[in-house]
Amino acid sequence: MIPLYERRLPHRAMADLPDKGTAFMEWYLEVLERAALTDKRYGVKGMNVWTPYGFRARRNLDAVLVREIEATGSVPVEFPALIPQTEFQKEKEHIKGFDAQVYWVTKGGASDLDIPLVLRPTSETAMYPVFALWVRSHKDLPLNVYQIVNTFRYETKTTRPFLRVREIHFFEEHTCQSDEAAATARVASNLQAFRAMARALDLPFVPVRRPDWDKFPGAFYSIALDIPVGQSRTLQIGSIHNYRENFSKPYGILFETPDGQQRLVHQTTFGLSERLLGAVVAVHGDAKGVVFPTAVAPYQVVVVPIVSAQATTDPRPAARTLASELTRRGLRVFVDEGEERPGAKYYRWELRGAPLRLDIGAREAAQGSATAVDRLGTKRLLGPEGLPEAVVAMLGEFDTRLYERALAQFRAAFTKATTLEELKGSTTVRLVGWCTQETCGHAIETAIDGALLGTPEGEVPFELGPTGPCLGCGRTEGVVWAIAAQPL
């Protein structure tokens, strides 16, 4: 049986999508709607419904995050969604940064609460009072925990499905380390974990150390994970922060050292959200619709039996057999036995981003083979010998080519600029020389009408070469590469 929600055709399925290159946001919104990844009709700004198809993609994404973070020794926890005002206000910078965008719970039934509760915008202030109880000894360290929960931020800007929402599907790791060296190492470890996550999604990215004026409220420093989208824009798809003792001091997270001293822990956090899913759509999608990497695809393989009244062989039993064989090998497979003609199914599964389609007509059914077509257009007759292995191999090739395509786009999105003039009306993300002074940073931001994202951190996917003079003041000493763009 085919579940109802898998048969339902997207609306206006036959008109062309808006052009991704010139009308990126229109394209993006239209693709999400047609592929039925989200339902925006809920009626509360910034809060959308996860559809069965979108939810499956999200669950698969979460599985990647869980796999990679647990490989680094992090363990899952879950803290409450409500935070007492008294705890929320303990760290000054943090409260300043979030005060304007939190939801308050001020009533219980008909009576006012003595202490109002904050609906978590992030969980530092929920976790850290408890960390103070959990951490007593150096033997309790490091404490590496993560949770995947919904958080709430009263966004004032225009909300967009997956990219800017008020109810955020949030992955957050919080750690306590014994000293700054260990905290620095944890940041590096998070960055490594994210490299693995991004690679699983076939997404190239650049880690960027944010300038001081743009770091996370309460952080000592922040490393953002950025990708280019559209023409001159960027999207922050995650961040890693080192808090040093900024939170452990107000929350009293102390441990006893081997020689009997009480010391504050050094803390780090690592945050990701469904923006990653938005990034997958934004980066890989094309004129036909979504293209899912195999790691997150709700269905990695869609089998289309092509029935015909004339043919003597009914291909459906063969299609089902093949599907269950592939499922047994751990693949996510869907057999589309809907009433539509094959062409309609092809269009829809291309729109919805299935990496691989297997057509089984009378011909294939008779010989035990399958005609395979991947989402990037490679077509091949597989089997009958070693058919399941060939399917797995073709999915692997697909991911490789998807990554290569994304990497080529990524590199083309960055160009160097040597004067402030060049930044005006820029159609790409720009690499610029920067002396690290704030005034020059702001001059660059004004010129590009956007933000100075900061300096690339560690390994980056393009050649940087020697820096030129600072675009702000022209000095040549102490100049670093920085990225200037218009964040989405």
Next chain:
RNA sequence: GGGACUGUGGGGUAGCUUGGUCCAUCCUUCGGGGUUCGGGACUCCGAGACGCCAGUUCAAAUCUGGCCAGUCCCA
């Protein structure tokens, strides 16, 4: 926070200026029947809407007011 605009079946729309020809147009979608099925099938039957509340009027999708929701621009 300030300003502008928009609300018609599940989705997209026509009608609104100049109230009546509208038990509301077309496409898509949805339910049922039949013929089909290797790149968006055809046909027959059926279903489904004027954001909400007041007001003006013989008469309101259309005019007025309030509310709600959404979009865009500016801070």
